[in-house]
Amino acid sequence: MRIASVAGRAVVVRDDGFVDVALASEGTLPSETLALVAQIDRLTSWYSPEVALTEEIAAADLALDSRIGPVVTSPSQVFAIGLNYRTHALEMGLVTPPKPMVFTKFPSCLTSATSTFSLFSDEVDWEAELVVVIGSGGRDLTVEEAPGAIAGYCVGQDISNRALQLLGSPAQFSLGKSHRNYGPVGPWITTADEIPDPNDLAISCSVNDILYQDASTSDMIFSVFQIVAYLSTVCELHPGDLIFTGSPAGVGQGHRPPIFLRSGDVVATTIERLGSLRNVAE
Numbered sequence: 001m002r003i004a005s006v007a008g009r010a011v012v013v014r015d016d017g018f019v020d021v022a023l024a025s026e027g028t029l030p031s032e033t034l035a036l037v038a039q040i041d042r043l044t045s046w047y048s049p050e051v052a053l054t055e056e057i058a059a060a061d062l063a064l065d066s067r068i069g070p071v072v073t074s075p076s077q078v079f080a081i082g083l084n085y086r087t088h089a090l091e092m093g094l095v096t097p098p099k100p101m102v103f104t105k106f107p108s109c110l111t112s113a114t115s116t117f118s119l120f121s122d123e124v125d126w127e128a129e130l131v132v133v134i135g136s137g138g139r140d141l142t143v144e145e146a147p148g149a150i151a152g153y154c155v156g157q158d159i160s161n162r163a164l165q166l167l168g169s170p171a172q173f174s175l176g177k178s179h180r181n182y183g184p185v186g187p188w189i190t191t192a193d194e195i196p197d198p199n200d201l202a203i204s205c206s207v208n209d210i211l212y213q214d215a216s217t218s219d220m221i222f223s224v225f226q227i228v229a230y231l232s233t234v235c236e237l238h239p240g241d242l243i244f245t246g247s248p249a250g251v252g253q254g255h256r257p258p259i260f261l262r263s264g265d266v267v268a269t270t271i272e273r274l275g276s277l278r279n280v281a282e
């Protein structure tokens with residue numbers, strides 16, 4: 001099942017349109033995705049293909065509907081994992097961390113699959129990432145318990161102002177990745193029951209139709225379930241929390257000389273079975 005936030009309301013996305021979850025369930029299910037992801041089991045037991053569409057839309061237009069917002073707004077926590085693909089650690093000239101390297105993208109950077117973003121320096125870069133959406137969450141989860149804590153997955157783009165990120169030593173990651181609209185997440189949540197192995201998905205990023213990142217989530221150093229379990233040993237994970245799980249090789253900083261985004265560039269980020277983002281630099 002695919003769940004999106006359309007004009008702020010939680011919908012089930014079908015090939016032919018949207019089902020407004022709160023309307024169609026007559027208020028027994030919540031109207032916002034942040035609350036709905038805590039009740040995925042109730043949603044899946046209520047929903048059936050016989051539920052009537054609230055709005056019909058031609059299939060080709062669905063993902064580009066400008067009313068689709070970020071998959072959740074104002075989650076309590078947004079985690080991001082640095083250097084989680086060996087090839088990316090190499091290209092950045094940084095050593096592979098012994099445990100997941102964690103920073104945050106502050107939640108005010110979250111935006112939709114089709115939003116534009118401003119260039120806050122001459123060194124703004126792209127990072128295609130698989131994003132985990134926490135469902136029930138919890139504390140001290142084992143790797144075996146982690147899948148049950150996850151609501152689903154979406155495509156993310158960890159847009160990074162390298163000038164701010166790498167200013168000084170040691171580098172500080174969080175601010176340089178948290179400018180307005182530097183966290184596109186979408187176009188929708190694909191529920192975890194449809195993605196039994198999140199570490200077996202093709203992931204790619206192109207800029208102006210030039211393919212720069214082309215990898216598999218199987219190349220992660222720390223798997224999705226290991227990351228969820230590890231984070232939960234420190235922080236309680238809440239429904240709707242997001243985890244950006246790291247980016248493969250092929251970012252602009254990794255090129256010699258580096259390549260950074262310019263005004264008008266179109267950043268297209270795609271993950272197998274989850275969809276695509278299309279974000280334009282202003």
Ligand code: ZN
Pocket residue numbers: 080081082127129158244246247
């Ligand atoms: Zn990243």
